[in-house]
Amino acid sequence: MGFLRNWRRKHVLKSARLDEALWKRVAARLSFLRGLSEEETGRLKQLVILFLAEKEMHGAQGLQLTDEVRLSIAAQACLPILNLGLEAYEGWVGVVVYPGEFRVRKEEMDENGIVHIFDEELAGEAWPGGPVILSWEDVGLAERGYNVVIHEFAHKIHMDGAGDADFPAARAGMDAAKWRETLEQAYRRFCSEVDAGRPTFIDPYAAEHPAEFFAVMSEAFFTESAVLARDWPELYWQF
Numbered sequence: 001m002g003f004l005r006n007w008r009r010k011h012v013l014k015s016a017r018l019d020e021a022l023w024k025r026v027a028a029r030l031s032f033l034r035g036l037s038e039e040e041t042g043r044l045k046q047l048v049i050l051f052l053a054e055k056e057m058h059g060a061q062g063l064q065l066t067d068e069v070r071l072s073i074a075a076q077a078c079l080p081i082l083n084l085g086l087e088a089y090e091g092w093v094g095v096v097v098y099p100g101e102f103r104v105r106k107e108e109m110d111e112n113g114i115v116h117i118f119d120e121e122l123a124g125e126a127w128p129g130g131p132v133i134l135s136w137e138d139v140g141l142a143e144r145g146y147n148v149v150i151h152e153f154a155h156k157i158h159m160d161g162a163g164d165a166d167f168p169a170a171r172a173g174m175d176a177a178k179w180r181e182t183l184e185q186a187y188r189r190f191c192s193e194v195d196a197g198r199p200t201f202i203d204p205y206a207a208e209h210p211a212e213f214f215a216v217m218s219e220a221f222f223t224e225s226a227v228l229a230r231d232w233p234e235l236y237w238q239f
């Protein structure tokens, strides 16, 4: 399996080329890609080629996915796995893109055991073992500190490994205890800052759940790394 996949990937990389003019147009709108070195950009492009070959992207509600849309989503999805490899996104293939926010039905049980069913409008969602769902309108809102593609694909990285419901597992070569402790401490500190009503640079939505904290901090790490390094140096170092 591994051998065959490697062979296929080599073949894809040999035969596929990225349209450079298109890449330039897409990258110009993703300012955070400017921080990458030439070597990193080269590796990102290779990952993007493989991502587009191995994943299936579909437009929903009549949305036509242009090459530009596909490339933009692939570039943002591959940035978080630049040093992890495409293996981090194994076990699923689909990316579904809605024109705007999409409605999903949620069920939640309250403390009295009563189940509430309600509709929610979402900008993105990631299913364990299933697709990533994105709102193209929100992808277009990508700016410093907010990036729905990185957010949802960070959830995918979390779902991939041996982590638990709260946090993803440490990667090979990391101090697993330190990783966990740093995330837990940072999450506690963030929640107490939000509870105290202190304004936070980072989206307060990160206080919802440890898994959301990881996804939101991933957005910050890739799109506003200077802020993360300044305010959350230990977390920055772990990321």
Ligand SMILES: [Zn+2]
Pocket (backbone or CB within 6 Å): 151, 155, 211, 212, 215
């Ligand atoms: Zn989330």
